[in-house]
Amino acid sequence: MSSSGSVTPKVTFDPAHPPVIEGFSPTSQRFRDESFKDKLKRKIGENPVVxxxxxxxxxxxxxxxxxxxxxxxxxxxxxxxxxxxxxGFTVVAILGGLAVSAMKSPRPH
Structure with a gap:
């Protein structure tokens, strides 16, 4: 049984080349290669109150x-x-850290 309106993808998905999404930038290679210990140190440095x-x-x-x-x-x-x-203090610290990091991040024009 074939339907006249079948959907076929024009381009197949290749995991090696993720799709480009406007306004989204994937994590840089520097963060992908860091170990758990390095990531923990970085996160504690970013928001030591949590x-x-x-x-x-x-x-x-x-x-x-x-x-x-x-x-x-x-x-x-x-x-x-x-x-x-x-x-409650921990949740407020997490939200405060998110707000501070959102204010620091560069905004696209």
């Missing part, structure tokens, strides 16, 4: 679970509330 928020969140969670295990429910509740504050 790892602090992550550590604060993990610390509050860990200590809260420890207090819960030991039966200190008041301290456990306090640490769970502290964890929520630390998570």
């Amino acid at each position: 790892p602090l928020g992550c550590l604060a969140t993990a610390g509050a969670l860990s200590y809260g679970l420890y207090c819960f295990h030991r039966g200190n429910s008041q301290r456990s509740q306090l640490m769970m509330r502290t964890r929520i504050l630390a998570q």
